[in-house]
Every structure is written in structure tokens, then in C-alpha cells.
Amino acid sequence: MSSKKTDDRKNVVIVGGGAVGQPLARILSRKLNPSTHYLVLIDCRPFQIFLPPALRLVTSDVDDLQTTSLIPHDKLFANGVGTFIEGKVISIQKGDSSGGSLTLENGDVVEFELLVLATGSGWEGPLNFPEKKEGVIPFIENIRQRIKDANDIVLAGGGCVGIELAGEIKDIYPDKNVTIVKSRDHLLTDVYPLKYRTRVEESMLNRDVTLVLNDYIDDIPTGKYDSVKTRSGKIIKADLVFQTRGGRPHTDFIKSLGPDVLTERGLVKVRPTLQLASYDDIYAAGDIVDYPEEKQLFTANAHFRVVIANIMAAISRKPLRVYKGSPVMILLTNGKRAGVSYFGILWGIIFGDWFARLVHPKNLLLWKARVLAGYN
Known part of the structure; x- marks a missing residue:
């Protein structure tokens, strides 16, 4: 991992190292000015569990996915700009004017100038992976055995x-x-x-x-x-x-910002810029965002690109970009060689098995996620 910051550069902090947080950290580390800003990624585990192949991962050891779909955070940071902290955030404290700090479960405090919340969803059943890294492989093996x-x-x-x-x-x-x-x-x-x-x-x-x-x-x-x-x-x-059933947003710790930050479903209330409704210096992206759309990888990718643009704009005091939503899209696999996809454009386009085989090869887009994490 990169060495920790030892100077007075301002922290841009990302909470959550999943499908949004990991590529967000990778791209931001290349864009931030290393003389003025420093990047911190915080997550419970030192790797992302990439979800598209996760159901195949817990079904059997085919394709050795436990080796490739647990994508470490060790290649994320460019130019000495960032570091990874393995830990769980339990509360957020806002500063009097701007910025603030995060308190971790172990008592450590991390200050921020800008904060991105990308904690994703919690799942039940075969996707209910343990928070601690030591429990992940035994969990996978247990689900496989139960299915067998x-x-x-x-x-x-x-x-x-x-x-x-x-x-x-x-x-x-x-x-x-x-x-x-x-x-x-x-x-x-x-x-x-x-x-x-x-x-x-x-x-x-x-x-x-x-x-x-x-x-x-x-x-x-x-x-x-x-x-x-x-x-x-x-x-x-x-x-x-x-x-x-569907996932539930990982947002309990965000309640520390006040009772009106979350919806009744636990989603984060945001402005069109993906800033929190009441806080200019805190952004949210991915499954936790309260926006009328399906919680999918496509929309998450669109979120983190808006957040990246707006963090860089906020630092340089330029106008922020507005998130305008994403078209309805879904690529559902039915094993390795079948599936049905839908694109909500024109009259609504449906593709069958041939398209699933073309777009979702045997590793279910894993190659792309690994490239975004620095594994070229």
C-alpha cells in the first residue's frame, strides 16, 4: 500500500471499496494534485468482492473465481496520492464550516475535506459475505458445500x-x-x-x-x-x-449526520449533483443513492463519473455536473451460455442467449473490474 500522509495536504476520503469506491479511488488518484490533496479509501476488507461473478463463485470452484474476483486494493493509488485503511466507519462528524471527520470502530479518526459515501448494499443468503477478510473464503466454501x-x-x-x-x-x-x-x-x-x-x-x-x-x-x-x-x-x-431478495443499503452510520439525511428505506438523500441534500462537501454514489432507478452496475458507473467530475470541479471552484439518470438496462445471465438482456432505448430492445455469451464471457466482466483496480 502507499505510505500514509505525513503533511498538511487535504484529504479526499472514500468510504466503501466496492464497484464504485474502488475505480473511483483509482481514477481520482491520477487526477488529484499530489501537492495539495491526498486520497484515503476506507473499507472493512482489503479487497472488493466483485458481485457479477459472485453467484458463480459461491456455487462451485469452476474457473477458480476465488482467486480473481476478490480484487485487492493494493494497486489503486498513483503518484503517491493515496492510502487504504482497513476498518469500519461508525460515525461522521461535520466541521463547523467545511470538511469534518470519520470515527472508525477501532477508535481512529480520519479527517476529510471532501467525502464520498459508496458503501453499497448488504445482502442475505449466499451473498451475505462477512465483513472481516478472514471469514470470506470459509463462507464461500460453506455455501458451495450446502449447494452440493x-x-x-x-x-x-x-x-x-x-x-x-x-x-x-x-x-x-x-x-x-x-x-x-x-x-x-x-x-x-x-x-x-x-x-x-x-x-x-x-x-x-x-x-x-x-x-x-x-x-x-x-x-x-x-x-x-x-x-x-x-x-x-x-x-x-x-x-x-x-x-x-434484493439488497439493503449499508447506511446505518450515516444517520450520525442527522435524522433527515436518509429516507425511510435507508437511502441517502442527494441533490442532482450527487451531493448530500444538506452538505456541500459530502457526495454519495451507487446503491445507496435515493434516485428513481434500479440499483445496478450500469448506474453505479454513471454515478462515480459524475462524482469524480464534481470533486475536481469543487477543488478548482468550478460549476458542478448534474446527474441526469441512466436508461433502464439489465443483462441477466442464466449460467454460462444463456441469458436475457434488456435495453430501455428506442422501443425497448431484448437480446437472448447469443448476446449474453458475447457480453458476459466466462468471467462476467471481471477483466474490466480488475483493470479499473490497476490489474492491467
Whole structure:
């Protein structure tokens, strides 16, 4: 890692080293003036767990993804501009006029002139990776073993996670029974047109995945079991049930800024510049942003480019850029060689298996994430 700052340069601090924070740190380290500013990235783990291949990662050891999809932060910083701090932020303290400081779980305090919050989402089930680095590999191995040992697998949630996990399981274990339980009358949400959601359902049925729609699993069984009961009373044969609903924003510590900073769902209230509604020197990006769009890698990429531009503009006292939203896009894989994609442009374009194979090769865009992290 880079050596820590030992002078009076001003800190630009990023909290969160995921799909937004890691490339943000890489690009900013090249743009900041090393004589006036210093970059700090703070995260619980010394690596990003790149999520697009994560469901394949926890299903089996195919392609040795545990070696490549845990992307370290050790090549991020250029020109001696930055450092990485492994730790958990528990509160934010604003200064009287500008800037402020962060308090870490171990008691350390990190000052900032400008702050970017990019803490992403927390997940349940097979994506509920431990915060501590030591627990990640054992967690992955445990999920793999549970999938291998099961015969009847039920996924409680029919969004992106449930759909893609079903495809990964069927790729490795085609004879296992996989059922998706979804609370709505179609998979995904109504952000996507019905014709696309129907195509996704057809893709699942073609893999012999059973769909139970308009129903809900209230409680995930524990211990040893052979079935699960839905809210409607339906009994589904199951010896493994995973919660696969959408993520929840990692924003609890941001409440320290005041009661009006977050929405009821825990999302961060922002202006069109992606500055917090009440703070000029704090920005947010990625899944935690309160903006009417789906929480996806495409939108996260658009966020961090606006944030980079605005941090550099704020330092040079120039006008800030406005985030104008991103078109609805989704690339859902169904294992290695299938999938259905949607682009919300023109009349709404849907592509099938051939496009999934073209855009999502065997490493699921992992090569690009590694390049953004400095692994050329």
C-alpha cells in the first residue's frame, strides 16, 4: 500500500471499496494534485468482492473465481496520492464550516475535506459475505458445500439474485430441483416491461427451474428440514432454502449526520449533483443513492463519473455536473451460455442467449473490474 500522509495536504476520503469506491479511488488518484490533496479509501476488507461473478463463485470452484474476483486494493493509488485503511466507519462528524471527520470502530479518526459515501448494499443468503477478510473464503466454501449436498433448493426471491443463482446451480448440477418463489405475478419488478419479464421466465423454465409466483416465504428454515411452507400454505419440497431478495443499503452510520439525511428505506438523500441534500462537501454514489432507478452496475458507473467530475470541479471552484439518470438496462445471465438482456432505448430492445455469451464471457466482466483496480 502507499505510505500514509505525513503533511498538511487535504484529504479526499472514500468510504466503501466496492464497484464504485474502488475505480473511483483509482481514477481520482491520477487526477488529484499530489501537492495539495491526498486520497484515503476506507473499507472493512482489503479487497472488493466483485458481485457479477459472485453467484458463480459461491456455487462451485469452476474457473477458480476465488482467486480473481476478490480484487485487492493494493494497486489503486498513483503518484503517491493515496492510502487504504482497513476498518469500519461508525460515525461522521461535520466541521463547523467545511470538511469534518470519520470515527472508525477501532477508535481512529480520519479527517476529510471532501467525502464520498459508496458503501453499497448488504445482502442475505449466499451473498451475505462477512465483513472481516478472514471469514470470506470459509463462507464461500460453506455455501458451495450446502449447494452440493442439497437435492431440492428453494430461492426466496425472484429478482436478479434468485434468477442468476438458479442458472448457476443448474449449470453445475442440472439434476437438482430448483424453485424460485416470487411475491409478484412475474419475476423481477415492473420497472421492466412485461415482454422482458416473460422472456426471463421462459429462460428459467427452459432450465427446468420451477416458478412459484404470487407467493412468499416468510421464514427461512434452520437445522435439518425437507420442506418449506409459503404464506399461502403451499408446501414445497426443500432441503436448502436461500433468501435471495434484493439488497439493503449499508447506511446505518450515516444517520450520525442527522435524522433527515436518509429516507425511510435507508437511502441517502442527494441533490442532482450527487451531493448530500444538506452538505456541500459530502457526495454519495451507487446503491445507496435515493434516485428513481434500479440499483445496478450500469448506474453505479454513471454515478462515480459524475462524482469524480464534481470533486475536481469543487477543488478548482468550478460549476458542478448534474446527474441526469441512466436508461433502464439489465443483462441477466442464466449460467454460462444463456441469458436475457434488456435495453430501455428506442422501443425497448431484448437480446437472448447469443448476446449474453458475447457480453458476459466466462468471467462476467471481471477483466474490466480488475483493470479499473490497476490489474492491467
